[in-house]
Amino acid sequence: MSIDHDTPRPALMIRLLNVAFDDFCDDLERRVADTPYSDIRVAHGCVFGNIDPEGTRLTELAARARMTKQSVGEVTSDLEQRGYVERVPDPSDGRAKIIRLTERGRAAQALGLGLIDEIEQEWAERFGAERVTALREALEAITGERSVIVTA
Amino acid sequence: MSIDHDTPRPALMIRLLNVAFDDFCDDLERRVADTPYSDIRVAHGCVFGNIDPEGTRLTELAARARMTKQSVGEVTSDLEQRGYVERVPDPSDGRAKIIRLTERGRAAQALGLGLIDEIEQEWAERFGAERVTALREALEAITGERSVIVTA
DNA sequence: TAAACTAGTCAGGCAACCTTGTAAGGCTTC
DNA sequence: GAAGCCTTACAAGGTTGCCTGACTAGTTTA
Numbered sequence: 001m002s003i004d005h006d007t008p009r010p011a012l013m014i015r016l017l018n019v020a021f022d023d024f025c026d027d028l029e030r031r032v033a034d035t036p037y038s039d040i041r042v043a044h045g046c047v048f049g050n051i052d053p054e055g056t057r058l059t060e061l062a063a064r065a066r067m068t069k070q071s072v073g074e075v076t077s078d079l080e081q082r083g084y085v086e087r088v089p090d091p092s093d094g095r096a097k098i099i100r101l102t103e104r105g106r107a108a109q110a111l112g113l114g115l116i117d118e119i120e121q122e123w124a125e126r127f128g129a130e131r132v133t134a135l136r137e138a139l140e141a142i143t144g145e146r147s148v149i150v151t152a
Numbered sequence: 153m154s155i156d157h158d159t160p161r162p163a164l165m166i167r168l169l170n171v172a173f174d175d176f177c178d179d180l181e182r183r184v185a186d187t188p189y190s191d192i193r194v195a196h197g198c199v200f201g202n203i204d205p206e207g208t209r210l211t212e213l214a215a216r217a218r219m220t221k222q223s224v225g226e227v228t229s230d231l232e233q234r235g236y237v238e239r240v241p242d243p244s245d246g247r248a249k250i251i252r253l254t255e256r257g258r259a260a261q262a263l264g265l266g267l268i269d270e271i272e273q274e275w276a277e278r279f280g281a282e283r284v285t286a287l288r289e290a291l292e293a294i295t296g297e298r299s300v301i302v303t304a
Numbered sequence: 305t306a307a308a309c310t311a312g313t314c315a316g317g318c319a320a321c322c323t324t325g326t327a328a329g330g331c332t333t334c
Numbered sequence: 335g336a337a338g339c340c341t342t343a344c345a346a347g348g349t350t351g352c353c354t355g356a357c358t359a360g361t362t363t364a
Contacts, residue, residue, distance in 0.1 A: 008299045013272040016291035021169040095311040095360045120165040131290045138287035139168035247329045247342040
């Protein structure tokens with residue numbers, strides 16, 4: 001098996017996805033660094049991006065984030081220590097704890113989600129709104145992630 | 153600052169990109185595992201995906217992969233040990249070495265690139281060709297990665 | 305009320321990156 | 335043609351962000 005090296009090859013899809021995601025993360029990181037919450041890293045997103053307003057259990061967070069409980073637990077401890085979340089016992093189950101945003105955590109979350117939307121907005125301005133809409137539509141179809149229903 | 157929790161929120165763009173990329177990697181990993189090159193991991197792609205047919209210097213590979221020379225050097229050593237690439241001295245520069253695919257490496261590369269295209273193809277069948285075309289078009293525009301010109 | 309299950313934590317590990325430092329070969333400039 | 339600076343690669347060691355496995359404590363089921 002060999003490859004034709006004379007015809008220019010379209011970029012590999014895996015690379016396109018990788019670069020796009022990477023660029024997004026870098027951009028987000030830079031923006032977060034310019035806020036009062038500069039100690040937050042992209043990895044913290046597994047909590048901020050999946051937690052319900054009334055709080056969420058670790059197991060549930062992990063499932064949503066597609067990560068292990070241990071990993072999310074670590075991130076949670078870090079956020080707890082920094083004052084962004086707190087663990088309170090779940091009244092309905094003695095084993096469980098509810099992870100809940102603190103006031104500071106809520107502010108940071110709102111700001112972070114805003115920055116994420118801001119970047120998408122800027123992509124639309126720079127590269128065309130239809131293009132970014134099509135991107136979103138395709139990604140939603142492929143990943144099966146339509147919308148996050150966060151009900152209070 | 154606070155968030156409206158009653159209106160369902162569209163999925164975050166960063167999550168869409170993350171999940172899509174992750175799914176792609178997982179799929180690729182599974183497919184590679186069913187080939188004679190099952191010892192290849194996605195991280196090896198920084199070499200396979202950026203190397204020229206006549207070979208490429210470490211520094212150049214690192215630049216294309218957007219990684220440090222050290223990281224790519226590690227991956228290269230690993231691939232070298234497994235017999236996929238070899239380091240030969242660059243005749244035009246005594247300091248440099250050219251990283252070149254072995255016969256086995258070329259076969260693995262061809263197979264891997266084929267699998268990547270195969271996944272994109274299947275996405276097109278499952279989710280609609282126009283959708284995947286639009287996805288590719290948008291990603292190319294956003295990342296600035298139009299095509300890989302690999303000339304022999 | 306014992307067995308089976310579930311929630312969370314602790315301990316340990318590993319891949320994939322990074323930074324810093326060193327050595328050797330090349331280019332430049334006087 | 336030697337001094338000084340850049341470039342190429344490598345070596346050592348560290349960090350991040352995940353993972354698996356083993357365990358404790360509480361809950362549900364038979």
